[in-house]
Amino acid sequence: MRLQVPLAGDILPALTFQNYLPRPGIEGVTLGGLDAHRALNGSFTELFRLRDGVLEGSSPAFSVRQASLSVAAPHRINAFHLHPKLPQSELWCVLEGLMLVWLVDCREASASRGVRQPVLLSGQEPAFLRIPPGVAHGYKAGWGGATLLYLTDQQFDPSDPNEGRLPWDQFGTELWEDDRG
Numbered sequence: 625m626r627l628q629v630p631l632a633g634d635i636l637p638a639l640t641f642q643n644y645l646p647r648p649g650i651e652g653v654t655l656g657g658l659d660a661h662r663a664l665n666g667s668f669t670e671l672f673r674l675r676d677g678v679l680e681g682s683s684p685a686f687s688v689r690q691a692s693l694s695v696a697a698p699h700r701i702n703a704f705h706l707h708p709k710l711p712q713s714e715l716w717c718v719l720e721g722l723m724l725v726w727l728v729d730c731r732e733a734s735a736s737r738g739v740r741q742p743v744l745l746s747g748q749e750p751a752f753l754r755i756p757p758g759v760a761h762g763y764k765a766g767w768g769g770a771t772l773l774y775l776t777d778q779q780f781d782p783s784d785p786n787e788g789r790l791p792w793d794q795f796g797t798e799l800w801e802d803d804r805g
Contacts, residue, residue: 652756696765703762722766731758
């Protein structure tokens with residue numbers, strides 16, 4: 625690359641340029657916004673509707689088997705895990721605070737195998753993030769913590785947990801570093 629502005633020689637080795645092009649996505653991961661109706665006296669958001677246990681409007685169909693709530697302290701990292709014993713999909717929605725979610729496609733035959741995808745979830749702009757089976761997932765809560773509602777299409781079995789854990793830095797420590805740029 626040719627620079628048209630002469631810079632001091634000690635600056636050049638440290639100089640980088642941010643890439644603003646869209647990152648590749650992971651096959652089967654979707655992010656669907658929710659309509660928050662805000663007014664001066666409050667707000668209303670319809671999270672989901674069920675018909676015979678199936679989430680209306682989801683494609684592919686999502687049968688809700690369990691709903692859970694997780695509260696994360698500020699800057700908490702909870703990573704990584706996936707569900708290898710039985711296929712399990714999850715829908716995540718941050719109700720309050722901010723959460724940086726990292727997804728990594730670990731499926732052997734996937735076209736997006738190995739892709740690392742960040743997603744920012746916020747209680748200010750509620751959305752459901754769909755995480756398909758075989759995609760490792762983890763999060764870092766924002767400066768004020770976060771409250772996460774998540775739906776699963778399998779029920780947790782404490783006698784035979786389907787939650788395979790990977791080290792928090794399995795896919796790189798840089799995923800969790802604060803943006804100082």
